[in-house]
Amino acid sequence: MKTILATILFTTSLLAQAAERYVPEFLNRISVTVRAEAGYSKSEGSGTLFVRPVGDKNKTFAWTAGHVLSHLRKVEERIVDGKPQKVITFENPKLVRELRNKDGKRTGEIVVDAKVLRYSPADKHDLALLMVLSDDFKAEASAEFLPKDAPLTRIGAHVWHCGSLLGSGRNGEGSGHNSITDGVLSAHGRILFKVPFCQTTAPAYPGSSGGIMADSRGRYIGMLVRGAGSNFNLSVGVARMRDWAKENSVEWAMDKSLKITQAQIDKLPIEGPTASGGGKDAGEHKLYPFLIRRTDLKEVNGK
Numbered sequence: 262m263k264t265i266l267a268t269i270l271f272t273t274s275l276l277a278q279a280a281e282r283y284v285p286e287f288l289n290r291i292s293v294t295v296r297a298e299a300g301y302s303k304s305e306g307s308g309t310l311f312v313r314p315v316g317d318k319n320k321t322f323a324w325t326a327g328h329v330l331s332h333l334r335k336v337e338e339r340i341v342d343g344k345p346q347k348v349i350t351f352e353n354p355k356l357v358r359e360l361r362n363k364d365g366k367r368t369g370e371i372v373v374d375a376k377v378l379r380y381s382p383a384d385k386h387d388l389a390l391l392m393v394l395s396d397d398f399k400a401e402a403s404a405e406f407l408p409k410d411a412p413l414t415r416i417g418a419h420v421w422h423c424g425s426l427l428g429s430g431r432n433g434e435g436s437g438h439n440s441i442t443d444g445v446l447s448a449h450g451r452i453l454f455k456v457p458f459c460q461t462t463a464p465a466y467p468g469s470s471g472g473i474m475a476d477s478r479g480r481y482i483g484m485l486v487r488g489a490g491s492n493f494n495l496s497v498g499v500a501r502m503r504d505w506a507k508e509n510s511v512e513w514a515m516d517k518s519l520k521i522t523q524a525q526i527d528k529l530p531i532e533g534p535t536a537s538g539g540g541k542d543a544g545e546h547k548l549y550p551f552l553i554r555r556t557d558l559k560e561v562n563g564k
C-alpha cells in the first residue's frame with residue numbers, strides 16, 4: 262500500500278512540474294548542437310539529452326539523427342581469431358552547449374566529446390544514440406519521452422521544435438543554436454522509404470536534423486529529420502524510436518526504469534539489426550532533404 266501511494270505521489274509531482282514549467286526554456290536546457298568533423302568535412306545538427314543512472318553514476322546520453330554522423334563512419338579490416346573481419350567504427354562527434362548571460366548575450370560555449378553507441382543509416386531508421394564521455398559535463402535537465410501507453414498526439418495539436426537552425430555559426434556569430442519554433446502536428450504516418458514519419462508545420466532549417474519535437478507539455482514526441490519547405494517538415498515519431506530502441510537493446514535510453522550497466526553498454530555493437538525498415542529512393546530523398554548544416558572547406562579553414 263505504501264509503495265502504491267508513493268508511486269501516485271511521485272507521478273502527481275511530475276505532472277505538476279510539467280504543467281508549471283515554461284516549455285521553450287525546458288527544451289533549451291535539454292538540447293545541444295551536434296558537431297561532426299572528419300578531415301575537411303564538417304556538419305552540424307541537433308541533439309536531445311537524456312540523463313539516467315548507470316551503476317552508481319549518472320550518465321548523459323544524446324539522441325540525434327543518423328545522417329548527421331554518417332561521414333564519421335569507418336569500416337576497418339581487423340584480424341579476429343586469425344580471420345579477417347570488418348569492424349564498424351566512428352570518430353567521436355562533439356556536443357556543443359552555448360552559454361548566455363541573464364540578458365541573453367552569448368558568453369561562450371561548452372564542447373564535449375561523445376561516443377556513438379548505436380547507429381542506423383539514413384536509408385533505414387536514421388537514428389543514433391550517443392554517450393557523453395566527460396564525467397564533468399552536467400546536463401541541466403533530461404528529456405521526458407511520451408509514455409508508451411499514452412495516446413498519439415492529436416492532429417492539429419500545438420507542438421514545439423528546438424534545434425540549431427543554420428548551425429552554430431563561426432565563433433558564435435550567426436549562431437542559431439537551440440532556436441525555438443512551433444506549429445501544429447499535421448499528420449501521422451506519412452510513408453517515405455517504407456517507414457512512417459510525422460508531419461509538422463513547425464519551421465525548421467539546415468541544422469534542425471536530430472532536434473526534438475515536443476508536445477505542449479514539453480514531452481518528446483519525435484525527432485525532426487527532413488523537410489520539403491520551412492513549414493513542411495518530417496520527424497521520426499517516438500513510437501518508431503521505441504521500436505528501434507527495443508530492437509537494438511537501447512530502450513533503457515528512453516526509460517529510466519529499465520536497468521543497464523556500463524559493462525552491457527560497452528558490449529553494444531554500433532550497428533545492429535536493420536531488416537525492419539527503410540529503403541533507398543533517390544527521388545524522394547531529393548524532395549524531402551535532410552535538415553543538416555554542412556560547412557565547406559573554406560569555412561572550416563576560417564577563410
